[in-house]
Amino acid sequence: MVITGASSGIGLATARSAAAHGARIVLAARNGDALTEIQEEIRGRGGEAIHVVADVGRREAVQAIADAAIERYGRIDTWVNDAGLSIFGRLEEVSDEDHDRLFQTNFWGVVYGSLVAVPHLKRSGGVLINLGSVASDIAFPLQGMYCASKHAIKGFTDALRIELDEEGADVAVTLIKPAAIDTPFPQHARNYTDHEPKLPPPVYDPQEVALAILSASEHPQRDIYVGGAGRLMSAFQAVAPRTFDRIGRTMVGQQMRDEPPRHRSGALHEAGDDGEVRGDHPGYVQRRSFYTRAALHPAATGLLMTAGVAAAAALMRGGARR
Template sequence: MMRLKKLSEQVVVITGATSGIGLTTARMAAARGAKLVLAARSEEALGQLEQELRARGVEAFGVPTDVGDQDAVESLAHVAMARFGRIDTWVNNAGISIYGRTEQVSMEDQRRLFQTNFWGVVHGSLEAVKHMRKHGGALINVGSEVSDVTVPLQGMYSASKHAVKGFTDAIRMELEKDGVPVSVTLIKPAGIDTMFTVHAKNYMDVEPKLPAPLYAPELVAEAILSAAETPQRDIFVGGAAKVNSVGGFHMPRLFDKYSEAFMFGQQRSRQRSAEHRRDALHSPDESQELKQGRNLPDTHRNSAYTRLTMGANPMKLALLGGGALMAAWMLSQNRQRQEQPGAQQH
């Protein structure tokens, strides 16, 4: 198996570092002694985060970067190399969503989303591989459970995460074929209690929400940092992510029907959307930077499934996958009963 350095010996690049998963990962990596190069669009927020981490004795350097700009990502890599002489782990985390029916979303907004979510991953991955090809390292791309199964009202977000999965799998195989010592991991979180819905562009008449269950961003950060030290192909964060992936693969039509019946309502809150609502699609919302999440009361702080699978051997993963398939089948039976005439829907 490919050997990776301990975090305390690593230089780690993290995109989308001033909010949610990226911010949580940066703080946790700092606590474990990593040297950090942090990227985000907000220069002010990066400066504050850099100051916070340096006050704790961490070598951290912020680089204002729009990951959708290839030249900016190239400059990010050059700064990391100039500052520390190497890159050991590169985390492509920056992302954004849009809520609304696909036909309603402007082409400008759809393209901007793909520029960040997909092309940002491509730009970062190619820079990472360029600088880690000789000495090795870890490339970690943050996908989603919707890399495998789609939800309505977030059609372009789902499409971008499908694209991230396809790209990540392809570059992994190409590197393995050539014997390049770079580990490539795709992280697939379920719904995470971050500023995700606050940052998202919203075309609906009400504020968006994430369907339960929600998990804490610390669980995703833990998975990312585990992959930085131990090579692993995929990590699902939250048992719900695995159930949805397996169920969507083996019972796609049933999952379509469930989403049609329930996922429209489950993504709509009761709060009216403001007429001049702010979002972070085209530029950062400074008022919402440096927040890990919303600390919602029903957020799951642990995931037994994720902890069991991080660094697991293939046999354990097969057994857990079989368990997820059984869980998905049981869930489907419950959903079928709910969809019978006269069944109560909430």
């Protein structure tokens, strides 16, 4: 299993869980020191891992990840494109350089990872797992270009899936769509605001995303939402987009702590402080998503989707009456 963005957050949680279940891991990220520590930690627990220092925004660096995996293990069964960053700031205020860098990592990192991985996955009958977001379906203020990159990832992933299916390739493609997750994501983001950033509630534990990724590696699904709130917001936006836009205005305040910024630059242009799975979200963190755990069982998914759309419609009707 190849995992990009493996030095912190969701990628690190996934690497540890996959290694504990017997997978041989190829860790990839920009922070070589953090990757070395994680590699030794996994080996110390009886697992198997190697690491490759790579900036996924460069295709040749992504190719080097695949080459290292094949040289060491002879095959790639699962490739997880997890690396990603954000910017907190109004779209008009963010520099072109920062916007370009975000898209290079978030979008082109997934494109390069997918296109490098697919030839190997065709041979192994493997699984490609791309990390989108609930922001693949909806948009919210202060992270506009992040939302745009996640929309682009969804479009690319869906088109690639169709092309592989038409070709008859034995490759499963899954898009994971997490809601807000308690990782160091806000601290790694470039920050243009006058406040320390945070994620809007509800916020979920990163282990729930790792669970979804591991499930998809063995029992692929087309899309997996992590967090019932994310699924509900997606359904709500689909049936009442203008109402959702008005509600979305409240997310400006929900993404700011009442404290000054700590590190404005974040990890957008260079590796940051890595090695941690969880962040320091100041509010309540939901340790489990019962929606996601039920949705990982295909028989339950249809019922959950119906319930989500019905709930969104009920919210819309209530908002209209008010």
